Amino acid sequence: MKKHISVVFIIMLISLFNLWECSGKRQISKNEKLLTHNDSLKIKADSLLRISRPVSGYRFKITGDFDGDHKQDILQERYTDSLYKNETAKYYTSTDTMFEYGDVSFLNRYYKNQSFLEWKEKKLKLAGGQLGFHYVENCGDVNEDGKDEIMLVKQWDDFSSVNTVYFYTFNNGKWDEIYTTPVWEWQFPPTPSGSMIPGLFGNFEYETTEDKDDNAALEEQLKDYKFIIYYPDKSVEFRGRNAIGVFDDDIALQELEKIGDRNYIKKYFKNVVLNDSLYFSPLKNQSIYYKALEGATLLDSTSYLLPLDDGASGVTTRILISHPKSPFKKGLK
Template sequence: MYRNLPFLIVLIGFFPSCNHASVNVDKRNAANQIKPQRQVNPKGGGQEKPRLVWGYRFVINGDFDGDGRQEKLTEHYFNGLTNKETNKFYNGDYDYDIKMANGKRSYSFIVCDNELIRRIDVVPVGNFGLLYLKNEGDLNGDGGDEISYVTNKADWSSFNEYKIMTYKNRKWVVLYWFPIWEWQLPELPRVGNQTVALGSNQVIALNSDTTDKKLLKELKVFNGLVKKAGKNKIQIIYRSKDISQDTIIVGLKNHHPPV
C-alpha cells in the first residue's frame, strides 16, 4: 500500500516548482521585451550593399497657436553630416540601421509652415524620427490644439514615452507625458504616398506597395492613446507600474501619472 509513497511525494513537490519557474520566466520576458527587426538581412552574406529605405514622414494639421487659422506640422529626418533629408533605414538588419543612424549623426525635427512657430527637435537624438504624431485637439482649453508625439528610438527596448506638447508663450512645452509600450502603436509604412525632394535637381516619387497601403490605412484610423475626459482631464492608455497596459483618467496639472 505504501510502496509508491516516496514517488508520490517527489511528484507533488515537482509540480509547484515547475509552476513557480514559469511565472518567473513570464515576468522576465514581459520586463525585457525588445523591438523586432524591421528589415530582412541582405542576401549574399553581407556582400550586397543594403538598399535605402526612406521611412514614413508624419504630416498633421491644426490650429496650434490658437489664432483661429490652420497650420501644418511636418516631420523631417536629416543626415547630420550633410544637413539634408535622408533615409531612415536600410534593407539590412536592425543593428545595421542603428549603426548608420549614429554614424550619420542623424537627427529629426517637426517644422511648422508658419515660420513664427518654432520647430520641435525630436529627442533623444539617437532616433529614427517619429513613431507617432497626432493632433490631440484643445485639451487644456487655451484655444490652441495640443499635439502628441513618440520618438522612434534607435535601441532594442519596447519602453517609450508618449509626450503631449502645447504651444505656449511662443515655444513648445511638455504639457503631459506617460510611459507606454511601443507595441501599443500601429506599425508604420516604409514610405507612404510621398514625393521626396533631395535637392534642386533630384526628386524621387515613392509609391506604396500593398503592405504599405494597408499599414497607412490602419495608421489613419488609429485613435491614439489619449482622450479628453473633462476640464483639464484626459483618459490615457499607459504602461502601469506592474508592467501591464492600463487605462486611467488623470489631471493635466499633474504632468504625468504615478510611475
C-alpha cells in the first residue's frame, strides 16, 4: 500500500512540474513556424526600403587602346543585381529618418549586388568593391608594351579611408595585376550623385545630391583629376601612403633605430636631384625614386629626409618606366 502511494505521489510531482514548465510558454500551433535567420534579414531589408529611396550613384567610363590594336576600347563600370543583369542603386537617401552608412552596406550585401568594370567586346569583368569604384583612370602605357594600362581604387563598404591603387594590363586575353601602392581615399575627388565622405581616420558617412549643376561640377572635377603624372624622361609620378616598406621589416627597423635614418638612407639609397628636388632611389632597384620632404638637402644633417618608419606618412613615388627593373614590367616577357 505504501509503495503504491509513493508511486502515485511521484507521478503527481512530474505532472505538476510539466504544468509549471509549460505555463510560461505559448504553445505553437501546427500552422505556425519560428522565424529563421533569413526571415529576420528579410524583415530588416524590407523595413529599410520602406524608409528610403534608392540613389543610382556614379558609373565610371574609361576609353583607351587596351589591347594594342590601335582602336578605341570602352570600359564601363556596372553595378548590378546578383545576376549581373540590371543596374541597381549604390546608395539610399532617407525619407523620414536617419539612414546610416551601415544600412547601405547591409542592403548591398543582402541583395548580393555585383560591382565590376566591363569590357563588353572582350566579355571581361574586372571586379570592384561592394560599392563599386572610388576612382578609375587610363594611366597610359606605363609598362611600354604598346597598350594602355588602367589603375583603379575599389570602393569598399568598410569604415576606413586607407585603400590600395591597383594597376592592370591586358595580357593573353585577361587582366593582369602588375603593381599596387597604398593610398588614402581622400586623395581622390568625390563622385557625382553619391559619394563616400572619407576622413583622416575612416569613412563614417556618405552624401547624395540630385542637383544637376552640382553633379556636372563634380564630374568635371573628376575628369580633370590625374593620379599619374608623366614626365619627359619617361617617368611617372604619384603620391600616396608610405610605400617604402621599412616599417614592415623587423630587421630593417632594428638597424634603422641603431644607426639612424640618415645613415640608413646613405647605406641603402642613392640620392639624385630631379627637377630641382631631392629624391632617393633604393640601390636594389634604381627604377624607383622617393621624393624627400620639401626643402630637405644632403647638407642639412637635421632634415628628416624620408619617413622610413612611418606607414601613415605621405610619400611621392617616381618610377622610370623604361628601366628594365621597373615594377610595372612585372609579368612581361
